[in-house]
Amino acid sequence: MSDPVLATRGVSKSFGGLHAVRDVTLDFHTGQVDVVIGPNGAGKTTLINLLSGDLPPSAGRIAFRGRDITTMPPHRISQLGIGRSYQRTNIFPEFTCMRNVWLAAQSRMRSSMRFIRPAHHRKDVAARAERAIDLAGLSHRADTVAATVSHGEQRQLEVAMLLATEPEVLLLDEPLAGMGPEETANIVALINRLKATHCVVLIEHDMDAVFAVADRLTVMVNGTVLETGTPDQIRESQTVREAYLGDEMI
Numbered sequence: 616m617s618d619p620v621l622a623t624r625g626v627s628k629s630f631g632g633l634h635a636v637r638d639v640t641l642d643f644h645t646g647q648v649d650v651v652i653g654p655n656g657a658g659k660t661t662l663i664n665l666l667s668g669d670l671p672p673s674a675g676r677i678a679f680r681g682r683d684i685t686t687m688p689p690h691r692i693s694q695l696g697i698g699r700s701y702q703r704t705n706i707f708p709e710f711t712c713m714r715n716v717w718l719a720a721q722s723r724m725r726s727s728m729r730f731i732r733p734a735h736h737r738k739d740v741a742a743r744a745e746r747a748i749d750l751a752g753l754s755h756r757a758d759t760v761a762a763t764v765s766h767g768e769q770r771q772l773e774v775a776m777l778l779a780t781e782p783e784v785l786l787l788d789e790p791l792a793g794m795g796p797e798e799t800a801n802i803v804a805l806i807n808r809l810k811a812t813h814c815v816v817l818i819e820h821d822m823d824a825v826f827a828v829a830d831r832l833t834v835m836v837n838g839t840v841l842e843t844g845t846p847d848q849i850r851e852s853q854t855v856r857e858a859y860l861g862d863e864m865i
Contacts, residue, residue, distance in 0.1 A: 618681065620645050620814040621666065621697070621784050626675035628661055635661040635739065636673070637838045645783070648806060648815045650825050653835035654859055659818045660702070662835070663786050666816070667699040668692040675789055679784070694723075695774050698782035702789045704769045712753055713744060713774050720744040723785035744779050747820025751775035752805060774805060775792035786815035791824050826850075834859055 619642035630634040634639055635764055636658045643649050651659045664670040668679060668689035677685045683691055707715050720743040751771050761772055770790055777785060787806075791799050799821065805827050809815060819825050821854075825832070825846075832849040834841040838857050842849065849855055 647830045650829040656836035659836040696783040698777040699786035713757040717744040720779035747779035
Protein backbone atom coordinates (compact mmCIF):
# COMPACT_ATOMS: atom_id res chain seq x y z
CA MET A 616 0.00 0.00 0.00
CA SER A 617 1.17 3.56 -0.70
CA ASP A 618 2.31 5.92 2.03
CA PRO A 619 -0.54 7.15 4.24
CA VAL A 620 -2.08 10.56 3.65
CA LEU A 621 -2.68 11.00 7.38
CA ALA A 622 -0.92 9.13 10.17
CA THR A 623 -0.75 9.07 13.95
CA ARG A 624 2.09 7.66 16.02
CA GLY A 625 1.52 7.06 19.72
CA VAL A 626 -1.02 9.87 19.98
CA SER A 627 -2.51 10.46 23.43
CA LYS A 628 -4.73 13.09 25.02
CA SER A 629 -5.27 13.55 28.73
CA PHE A 630 -7.54 15.94 30.62
CA GLY A 631 -6.04 15.95 34.07
CA GLY A 632 -6.33 12.37 35.27
CA LEU A 633 -8.67 11.35 32.43
CA HIS A 634 -6.94 9.60 29.54
CA ALA A 635 -9.34 10.23 26.65
CA VAL A 636 -7.01 8.83 23.97
CA ARG A 637 -4.07 6.54 24.70
CA ASP A 638 -1.17 5.65 22.42
CA VAL A 639 -3.11 5.52 19.14
CA THR A 640 -1.13 4.61 16.02
CA LEU A 641 -3.11 4.53 12.77
CA ASP A 642 -2.59 5.13 9.03
CA PHE A 643 -5.27 6.57 6.73
CA HIS A 644 -5.20 6.30 2.92
CA THR A 645 -6.93 7.79 -0.11
CA GLY A 646 -9.42 5.41 -1.69
CA GLN A 647 -10.44 3.96 1.64
CA VAL A 648 -13.20 4.69 4.15
CA ASP A 649 -11.97 4.30 7.72
CA VAL A 650 -14.73 4.11 10.32
CA VAL A 651 -13.98 4.51 14.01
CA ILE A 652 -16.54 2.85 16.26
CA GLY A 653 -16.88 2.22 19.97
CA PRO A 654 -19.14 2.88 22.96
CA ASN A 655 -19.79 6.38 24.28
CA GLY A 656 -16.69 7.74 25.97
CA ALA A 657 -14.35 5.56 23.91
CA GLY A 658 -12.37 8.57 22.65
CA LYS A 659 -13.66 8.67 19.06
CA THR A 660 -14.51 12.38 18.85
CA THR A 661 -11.40 13.28 20.80
CA LEU A 662 -9.36 11.44 18.16
CA ILE A 663 -11.06 13.41 15.36
CA ASN A 664 -10.42 16.62 17.31
CA LEU A 665 -6.74 15.72 17.48
CA LEU A 666 -6.56 14.99 13.74
CA SER A 667 -8.24 18.31 12.88
CA GLY A 668 -6.15 20.36 15.31
CA ASP A 669 -9.15 21.31 17.47
CA LEU A 670 -7.22 19.75 20.36
CA PRO A 671 -3.44 19.47 20.81
CA PRO A 672 -2.18 16.00 21.74
CA SER A 673 -0.56 15.41 25.12
CA ALA A 674 1.89 13.02 23.49
CA GLY A 675 2.68 11.49 20.12
CA ARG A 676 2.87 12.75 16.54
CA ILE A 677 0.43 13.44 13.71
CA ALA A 678 1.61 13.72 10.10
CA PHE A 679 -0.09 14.78 6.87
CA ARG A 680 1.71 13.72 3.69
CA GLY A 681 4.76 13.10 5.88
CA ARG A 682 4.68 16.62 7.31
CA ASP A 683 4.45 17.00 11.08
CA ILE A 684 1.20 18.84 11.93
CA THR A 685 1.09 17.90 15.62
CA THR A 686 1.20 21.46 16.93
CA MET A 687 -0.47 23.27 14.03
CA PRO A 688 -3.63 25.32 14.73
CA PRO A 689 -6.91 24.17 13.12
CA HIS A 690 -7.00 26.86 10.41
CA ARG A 691 -3.54 25.87 9.14
CA ILE A 692 -4.47 22.19 9.12
CA SER A 693 -7.63 23.05 7.17
CA GLN A 694 -5.61 25.06 4.65
CA LEU A 695 -3.28 22.10 4.11
CA GLY A 696 -6.22 19.96 2.99
CA ILE A 697 -7.91 18.40 6.01
CA GLY A 698 -11.62 19.19 6.35
CA ARG A 699 -13.99 18.10 9.08
CA SER A 700 -17.65 18.11 10.00
CA TYR A 701 -19.14 18.13 13.48
CA GLN A 702 -21.86 16.21 15.30
CA ARG A 703 -24.07 19.31 15.12
CA THR A 704 -24.83 20.57 11.64
CA ASN A 705 -22.72 23.66 11.00
CA ILE A 706 -24.28 25.79 8.24
CA PHE A 707 -25.69 29.29 7.68
CA PRO A 708 -29.44 28.48 7.80
CA GLU A 709 -30.63 31.88 6.53
CA PHE A 710 -28.56 31.65 3.32
CA THR A 711 -29.29 29.56 0.24
CA CYS A 712 -27.47 26.27 -0.14
CA MET A 713 -25.33 27.71 -2.92
CA ARG A 714 -24.37 30.77 -0.86
CA ASN A 715 -23.28 28.45 1.97
CA VAL A 716 -21.04 26.52 -0.39
CA TRP A 717 -19.81 29.72 -2.08
CA LEU A 718 -18.67 31.11 1.28
CA ALA A 719 -16.75 27.90 1.96
CA ALA A 720 -15.11 28.09 -1.46
CA GLN A 721 -14.22 31.74 -0.87
CA SER A 722 -12.27 30.76 2.24
CA ARG A 723 -9.57 29.33 -0.02
CA MET A 724 -8.87 32.69 -1.69
CA ARG A 725 -5.46 34.18 -0.89
CA SER A 726 -7.29 36.94 0.94
CA SER A 727 -10.74 35.66 1.90
CA MET A 728 -11.55 38.99 3.59
CA ARG A 729 -12.02 40.95 0.33
CA PHE A 730 -15.77 41.12 0.78
CA ILE A 731 -16.18 44.46 -1.02
CA ARG A 732 -15.26 42.88 -4.35
CA PRO A 733 -18.40 41.92 -6.33
CA ALA A 734 -19.14 38.22 -5.99
CA HIS A 735 -19.71 37.71 -9.72
CA HIS A 736 -16.08 38.70 -10.37
CA ARG A 737 -14.90 35.56 -8.61
CA LYS A 738 -15.58 33.02 -11.35
CA ASP A 739 -13.05 30.58 -9.88
CA VAL A 740 -14.87 30.61 -6.55
CA ALA A 741 -18.23 30.11 -8.26
CA ALA A 742 -16.87 27.18 -10.29
CA ARG A 743 -15.48 25.54 -7.16
CA ALA A 744 -18.81 25.97 -5.38
CA GLU A 745 -20.77 24.54 -8.32
CA ARG A 746 -18.50 21.48 -8.48
CA ALA A 747 -18.87 20.88 -4.76
CA ILE A 748 -22.65 21.20 -4.61
CA ASP A 749 -23.00 18.95 -7.66
CA LEU A 750 -20.70 16.29 -6.19
CA ALA A 751 -22.72 16.36 -2.98
CA GLY A 752 -25.91 15.77 -4.97
CA LEU A 753 -27.54 19.08 -4.05
CA SER A 754 -27.61 21.01 -7.34
CA HIS A 755 -31.41 20.88 -7.32
CA ARG A 756 -31.37 22.71 -3.97
CA ALA A 757 -28.85 25.40 -4.93
CA ASP A 758 -31.32 28.30 -4.64
CA THR A 759 -33.21 26.90 -1.65
CA VAL A 760 -32.77 28.50 1.77
CA ALA A 761 -30.75 26.06 3.86
CA ALA A 762 -33.11 26.23 6.85
CA THR A 763 -35.96 24.82 4.74
CA VAL A 764 -34.28 21.66 3.45
CA SER A 765 -34.44 18.34 5.28
CA HIS A 766 -32.00 17.34 8.01
CA GLY A 767 -30.35 14.85 5.67
CA GLU A 768 -29.92 17.51 2.99
CA GLN A 769 -28.41 19.86 5.55
CA ARG A 770 -25.82 17.17 6.30
CA GLN A 771 -25.18 16.85 2.56
CA LEU A 772 -24.81 20.63 2.43
CA GLU A 773 -22.21 20.49 5.17
CA VAL A 774 -20.26 17.93 3.12
CA ALA A 775 -20.60 20.19 0.06
CA MET A 776 -19.11 23.05 2.08
CA LEU A 777 -16.20 20.82 3.02
CA LEU A 778 -15.68 19.80 -0.60
CA ALA A 779 -15.64 23.46 -1.67
CA THR A 780 -12.43 23.89 0.34
CA GLU A 781 -10.89 21.12 -1.83
CA PRO A 782 -9.59 18.90 1.00
CA GLU A 783 -7.71 15.63 0.57
CA VAL A 784 -8.95 14.31 3.92
CA LEU A 785 -12.56 14.32 5.13
CA LEU A 786 -13.11 13.85 8.87
CA LEU A 787 -16.82 13.20 9.40
CA ASP A 788 -18.20 13.06 12.95
CA GLU A 789 -21.48 11.09 13.00
CA PRO A 790 -22.75 12.28 9.60
CA LEU A 791 -25.78 9.96 9.80
CA ALA A 792 -27.08 11.06 13.21
CA GLY A 793 -30.84 11.62 13.26
CA MET A 794 -31.46 10.45 9.69
CA GLY A 795 -34.15 8.23 8.27
CA PRO A 796 -33.42 5.24 6.00
CA GLU A 797 -33.60 7.16 2.70
CA GLU A 798 -31.42 10.01 3.96
CA THR A 799 -28.92 7.51 5.35
CA ALA A 800 -28.76 5.74 1.99
CA ASN A 801 -28.04 9.06 0.25
CA ILE A 802 -25.14 9.89 2.56
CA VAL A 803 -23.71 6.37 2.33
CA ALA A 804 -23.80 6.65 -1.48
CA LEU A 805 -22.12 10.07 -1.26
CA ILE A 806 -19.32 8.73 0.95
CA ASN A 807 -18.77 5.82 -1.42
CA ARG A 808 -18.45 8.29 -4.31
CA LEU A 809 -15.99 10.45 -2.43
CA LYS A 810 -13.59 7.74 -1.34
CA ALA A 811 -12.09 7.29 -4.81
CA THR A 812 -10.50 10.74 -4.61
CA HIS A 813 -10.38 11.39 -0.86
CA CYS A 814 -9.14 9.92 2.37
CA VAL A 815 -12.33 9.49 4.44
CA VAL A 816 -12.36 9.01 8.21
CA LEU A 817 -15.69 8.90 9.99
CA ILE A 818 -17.27 8.17 13.33
CA GLU A 819 -20.63 6.47 13.23
CA HIS A 820 -23.06 4.54 15.46
CA ASP A 821 -25.42 3.20 12.77
CA MET A 822 -23.93 -0.26 12.45
CA ASP A 823 -25.85 -1.20 9.29
CA ALA A 824 -24.43 1.88 7.59
CA VAL A 825 -20.98 1.26 9.06
CA PHE A 826 -20.74 -2.19 7.54
CA ALA A 827 -22.14 -0.88 4.24
CA VAL A 828 -19.54 1.87 3.82
CA ALA A 829 -16.37 0.85 5.72
CA ASP A 830 -13.26 -0.54 4.07
CA ARG A 831 -11.54 -0.67 7.46
CA LEU A 832 -12.92 -0.50 10.98
CA THR A 833 -11.11 0.65 14.10
CA VAL A 834 -12.75 -0.22 17.41
CA MET A 835 -11.91 2.04 20.35
CA VAL A 836 -12.64 1.31 24.00
CA ASN A 837 -11.57 3.49 26.94
CA GLY A 838 -9.39 5.65 24.72
CA THR A 839 -7.38 2.81 23.22
CA VAL A 840 -7.55 0.94 19.92
CA LEU A 841 -9.00 -2.47 20.69
CA GLU A 842 -8.75 -3.82 17.16
CA THR A 843 -8.42 -2.67 13.53
CA GLY A 844 -9.39 -4.71 10.50
CA THR A 845 -11.78 -5.26 7.63
CA PRO A 846 -15.51 -5.34 8.38
CA ASP A 847 -15.46 -9.16 8.15
CA GLN A 848 -12.54 -9.37 10.57
CA ILE A 849 -14.31 -7.13 13.05
CA ARG A 850 -17.56 -9.09 12.71
CA GLU A 851 -15.73 -12.31 13.53
CA SER A 852 -13.64 -10.93 16.41
CA GLN A 853 -14.59 -12.44 19.75
CA THR A 854 -12.73 -9.63 21.50
CA VAL A 855 -14.89 -7.02 19.76
CA ARG A 856 -18.07 -8.99 20.46
CA GLU A 857 -17.34 -9.05 24.15
CA ALA A 858 -16.23 -5.43 24.40
CA TYR A 859 -18.65 -3.63 22.12
CA LEU A 860 -20.76 -5.15 19.37
CA GLY A 861 -22.49 -8.00 21.18
CA ASP A 862 -23.85 -11.11 19.52
CA GLU A 863 -27.01 -9.34 18.34
CA MET A 864 -24.98 -6.85 16.25
CA ILE A 865 -23.08 -9.46 14.22
